[in-house]
Amino acid sequence: MGRFKKDEKPKVPSINTGSMSDIIFMFLFFFMVITTIREATLHVRVVEPVASEVQRLERKALVSYIYVGPPINVIYGTEPRIQLNDVYANLSDVGEFITIERLARNEIDRQFLTTSLKVDKNTRMGIVTDIKQELRYASSFRINYATRKGEMFRN
Amino acid sequence: MELLFIHRLANSLKNNFMAKKTPELNTASMADISFLLLTFFLLTSSINTDLGINRLLPPPPDPEHKQDDVRVKKRNLFTVLVSAYDQLLVNGRPGNIKTLKNEAKEFISNNYNDPGLPEKELTYIEHIGNYEVSKGIISLQNDRGTSYDMYITVQNELTAAFNELRNGLAIEKFGMAFGSINFDCQQAIRTAIPMKISEAEPRDLGGRK
Numbered sequence: 001m002g003r004f005k006k007d008e009k010p011k012v013p014s015i016n017t018g019s020m021s022d023i024i025f026m027f028l029f030f031f032m033v034i035t036t037i038r039e040a041t042l043h044v045r046v047v048e049p050v051a052s053e054v055q056r057l058e059r060k061a062l063v064s065y066i067y068v069g070p071p072i073n074v075i076y077g078t079e080p081r082i083q084l085n086d087v088y089a090n091l092s093d094v095g096e097f098i099t100i101e102r103l104a105r106n107e108i109d110r111q112f113l114t115t116s117l118k119v120d121k122n123t124r125m126g127i128v129t130d131i132k133q134e135l136r137y138a139s140s141f142r143i144n145y146a147t148r149k150g151e152m153f154r155n
Numbered sequence: 156m157e158l159l160f161i162h163r164l165a166n167s168l169k170n171n172f173m174a175k176k177t178p179e180l181n182t183a184s185m186a187d188i189s190f191l192l193l194t195f196f197l198l199t200s201s202i203n204t205d206l207g208i209n210r211l212l213p214p215p216p217d218p219e220h221k222q223d224d225v226r227v228k229k230r231n232l233f234t235v236l237v238s239a240y241d242q243l244l245v246n247g248r249p250g251n252i253k254t255l256k257n258e259a260k261e262f263i264s265n266n267y268n269d270p271g272l273p274e275k276e277l278t279y280i281e282h283i284g285n286y287e288v289s290k291g292i293i294s295l296q297n298d299r300g301t302s303y304d305m306y307i308t309v310q311n312e313l314t315a316a317f318n319e320l321r322n323g324l325a326i327e328k329f330g331m332a333f334g335s336i337n338f339d340c341q342q343a344i345r346t347a348i349p350m351k352i353s354e355a356e357p358r359d360l361g362g363r364k
Contacts, residue, residue, distance in 0.1 A: 126299030
């Protein structure tokens with residue numbers, strides 16, 4: 001008789017949340033490994049063109065970026081502008097920028113410094129050609145046209 | 156008497172070392188902290204893999220040293236001109252972007268030793284042996300008004316032509332795709348099919364900026 005007492009409420013066992021933090025930490029480390037810290041705040045709109053024959057940029061520490069595109073804030077107009085680091089720049093600043101970037105690198109690695117041109121696809125080639133000329137005179141010959149990977153002739 | 160003493164000793168030992176339970180740490184907030192860190196990293200980082208087309212710029216022209224134009228035979232030159240209106244002029248004739256890759260491949264490989272297509276030079280290359288290296292050069296010229304999109308498309312097609320030729324040779328010689336053979340073999344194939352894309356000094360023709 002006494003074995004079938006029912007007035008005791010069944011207790012739901014508490015869930016051990018101790019391992020939850022481990023799982024979240026695992027997520028955290030996963031994201032830390034696969035992502036990179038944003039290198040600059042973009043002030044220009046860059047929609048990269050699509051290309052199929054792309055190569056991965058290796059050794060990111062040896063890459064300096066030049067952004068070209070129409071300003072995001074319309075008060076600066078719609079003409080494509082050059083962005084170096086975090087600010088708008090003129091064409092004449094490119095050479096100095098490359099020199100500073102080069103000095104910041106290890107002496108052995110300087111020859112491998114690559115300039116990644118992140119140019120909006122609607123830009124005219126004039127400004128890109130000018131930058132390329134500046135890079136040539138700054139003796140920075142390795143360049144990379146940043147593109148998205150995709151099939152050509154999608155349209 | 157002795158037995159009782161031992162018993163007491165054992166009891167006291169038990170009380171001192173064993174019976175003490177460590178209180179459980181409350182780890183519920185740990186997950187919150189790690190969530191906070193996770194969101195911070197999610198916001199500040201970006202998953203952008205840098206992809207792109209690699210190119211090597213030529214050194215600037217030397218103003219003191221008189222630039223004596225390197226004469227290239229007409230048969231060794233494949234000119235691609237992109238106008239300010241994104242039209243193609245391939246070897247002086249209007250071209251089409253969709254056939255550009257195959258035209259470039261035909262030009263570089265010159266399989267039938269056409270006298271109108273580039274010369275070849277028999278050279279010995281390690282890992283491959285004797286191979287007829289093409290002397291063809293692709294000359295790319297664009298206008299200041301050309302759109303960047305079109306320029307990249309043309310660069311991409313020309314790169315694709317070389318990549319496909321290299322891939323073909325890799326399969327023929329090593330039985331594997333270019334990407335999966337070792338570095339020395341890749342270097343050998345690079346010397347057999349050099350990527351010669353020359354960009355002319357810029358000039359302004361179209362007038363559209």
